[in-house]
Amino acid sequence: MNLKDLLGALPEGRVLTDPDVIESYARDRTFVEPGKALGVVLAESRDDVVATLRWASEHRVPVVPRGAGTGLAGGATATDGCLILSLIRMAEIRELSPQDEIAVAEPGVITADLDRAAREHGLMYAPDPSSYEISTIGGNLATNAGGLRCVKYGVTRDSTLGLEVVLADGRILNTGRRTMKGVTGYDLTGLFVGSEGTLGVITAATLRLRRVPRQVATVAAEFTSLRDAAAAVSAIIAAGCQPSLLELMDRTTLEAIDDWKNIGLEPETRAMLIAQSEGSPDEIAALCGAASFVAEASTPEEAAELIGVRRLAYQAKERLGQCLVEDVCVPRSVLPDMISAVEAAAARHGVTIATIAHAGDGNLHPVFIFDRGLAEPPPEVWAAADEVFRAALDLGGTLTGEHGVGLLKRRWLGLEAGPLVTELHHGIKQVFDPLNILNPGKAI
Template sequence: MNRIEELRSLVPAEIIVTDPDMMEGYRSDKADLVAAGKPLAVLRPRCTAHVATIMKWATKTGTVVVPRGAGTGLSGGATALDGGVIVTMERMNSIRRLDPTNHTVEVEAGLVNAEVSRAVADSGLFYPPDPGSFEVSTIGGNLATNAGGMRCVKYGVTRNSVLGLEIVLADGRILRTGGQTIKNVAGLDLTHLFVGSEGTLGIITAATLRLRPTPVATATFAATFPTLESGGRALDSIFACGVTPSVLELMDNVTINAVEDYQRMDLDREAALLLIGQADGTDALAQVERMVSCCDDAGAALSVATADPAESELLLQARRLAGWATTEQYPTIIEDVGVPRSRLPELLSTIAAISEDTGVRIATVGHAGDGNLHPMLLLPDLDDDTRQRAMQTADHVCAAALALDGTITGEHGIGELKRHWLPYQLDNTALQVQASIKHALDPANLLNPGRGF
C-alpha cells in the first residue's frame, strides 16, 4: 500500500485530490520567482479531526506537509514541494461562535478575512486587520504571516487581534492556546509564538479574534507633493502633531502612473508622492484637518479632505488598486521592507536611486503610518536574465532597509524568497533559538521545510 492509499483508509476519500489538473491551481502562491514543486496530493480537510489524522499519517510516513490558505502570499511560503502534500484550509470556513458582548469571534482558518467584518457588522463591530488581499485571503494565511494592512497604524497587525488559537501539531496532537479573555498570562505566550510562524510549527485550524466597535465617523484626506522631500516633511510633521491616524498610506510617482494606466482616477501624474490618510472617531474630521495642515505647511501641491463616506472610499480606492494595477500590467515582484517611520524619506530616495542604478522600474507604495513599504519591481518578462537582475535589485532594497535600522519583511513573511537574508538581520543566537523551537515541535522537519526560519 502506497502512502496515499494508506491515507485513503484513514480519511474520507473526497478530501484527497490527486488529479494533476485539479492540483495545478494549488501548486504556487503569488511569488513568481519561487519554482513550484509537484505534490503527491492536495488535501482539503473539513474539520480539525481530519487535519489531526493527516498529520499523524504524515509523521508515520515521513511525508512533507505544506499548509495553505488562499495562496495570496508573496514570499513563496505556500508553494508546493516535490513529493509532499498540500493541506489547504479552504473548506474549514465556518464561524464557530460570535460573542458581541465580549467583542470576540471564533472562526476557522479558511474563512476569508473580509467575511469576518461582514458577519459581525450587525453587532456594531468590525475586525481591524485588512491586508491588501482582504477580500480573498484567509484568516489562517493572515495568522501564518502576521499580516498587516492599511489600518494597522492604529489597530495593530494580525497578532494584536488574536486571543487564542487551535493548532494541529506535527505529530497530530491538538493544541489550544489563549482563550476568551483580553488579559491572559497563564504560561508562555504560545498564541503569539504561532502567529507569524508561516506554517512551520503547526497548522492553525481556528482562532479566537478580538473585534472592535465600528467607528461612529471617519474622515479622509489626500495630498500630493512635488518632491519626495516635501512629502517626507509632511510625514514627519504628522507623526509629531499628536494625531493617531487610522490609515496613513503613500504612493510614489511610478505607482500613481501605473494606477492611472490601469483605471482612470484623475491622479496627478506629475506628483512625486501621494499621501492618503484617514482618522476615525467623534473628532475624525478635526484630526484629518490637522493632518492636512501638516501637508500644506510642508509644501503640498494639492490637498483635499472629506467626511463623506462615499468620497472617502473613492480616495482610498486609488491606494487599494495599486497592487492590482501593477500585477495586472506587468510581471511583478512585490517587496516588503520596513524602517523606523522617521527614516521613510531616506528609504524612498534610496529605492529611487536603486531603480536608476539597476534599470529595474520600481513602483513604491506602503503603510507610511508604520514605516512599512512595498517596492514593486515591474519586469518586462520572466526570462532568466530578468529574474537574476530582479533578485539583485530586491537584495539592494533589503540591504537599504537594514542600513536604516529596518527589517527585511514587515508583513509578507520570510517564506522561501528571503531565507538567505535572515542571517543579515538576526544574529546566531536568535537563529539557534528559533531552530531549537522548530526541532522541539517538528523534529522530523515535515512542516513547510525550507521556509521561514
C-alpha cells in the same frame, strides 16, 4: 508514496491526486516555480487535519499548509514530495460574541467576510490587508499580516487572543484565552502567529473585535516629490495625530492605476498620501504643507473611492509585468531616507520599482517589475532588491513587515537574525516539529 492509507483515513473526496488539479494548488502569487507534490488534502474539519498530520508523521511526508494562495513570499509554494494541506474549506465563523467583542473563526474564513459579520453588530475586525476580499484568516495568521488600519490597531497578532492548533504528530493544542488580558505561561499564541506553517496547523482562532468608529475623516494629499510625501508622514506621526490609516503611493503606482482606471492623475503629481482620522482632519491636512493639493472627502462614498484606489495598487502593477513584491519596514522617522534609498537603487540598477507604503508604520512595499517571459527576476532586479534590504537594515529596520520570509527572503535572513537567533529558531522548530515535516525550507 502510496496514498492508500490516507485515502482510507479521510472521507471520500478529501484527497486529490490528479496532477492538473494538484498543480492548481501548488502556487501562491509569486513567480516561484513549485515542486511536484504527491497530492492535495481538502480539509473540512479539524479531524481531517489531525488524520492528515498523523499519516504524514508516520510516513515522514512533508506537509505544506495553504489558504487562498494569496501569499507574496513563496510560503505556500509546494515542494517536491510534499502533501498540500488546503484549509480553504474550513470557513466557519464558529462564534461571534458582541458582548465579549470576540469571534472564533476557522482558517478558511475570508478576512472581509469576518469584518462584514462583525459590522452587523457595530464591530469590526481591524486587520485589513489589501487582499482582504480574497485572503483568509489562516493565511493572515501565518504571516502576521497587517494592512491599511494597522497604524492604529496593530497587526494580526495584536488581534489574536487564542488558537486551536494541530501539531505535527496530530496532537491538538489550545493556546491563549478569551479574555483581553492573560499572562499565564509563555506566549504560545504569539509564537504561532507569524510562524508560516512551520510549527503547527491553525484550525481556529479566537480574535479580538473592535468598535466601529462613530466618525472617520478621509484626507488625500498630492505631492510633487515622493520624499516630501514621506516627510509629511514623519511629521504627522511626530505630532501625535494617531491616524487610523496613512497610505502612500508613488508616481509609478499612480500611473499604473490611472492607465487602468483613469483616475485623473495630474502631470506634476509624484506621490499621493491618503489618511484617515477618527478625529478632526485639520491637523493632518496642516502637516501636509509641502503638498500641491489637499482635500477632505466630503461623503462616505468619496472616502470609499479613495481607499479603493489604494487597494487597486497591486493588481495595477501586475498589469505592467511580473512582480517581486517586498515589504521592508523602518522606523517612521527615517521613512524619507528609506524612500530615497529605494529611488537610488532603481536608478543605479535601471530597474522599475513601484512603491506603496503603509506609511504610518514605516512599512514600504517596493515592487520590482520585470518581463513576464522570465522564470525569475533578472540579476539587476536581485541586485536592486539586495540594496533595498541592506538599506532597510542599516536604517534600523527589518526585511519583512507583514508578508513573511517564505522562500524569497531566506537569502537575506542571516543579515538580520544572526547566528544566535538562527540557532534558537531551529531549536524551537525542533520542539514542535522534530521530524521537520511542516513547511520545511520556509521562513527560518
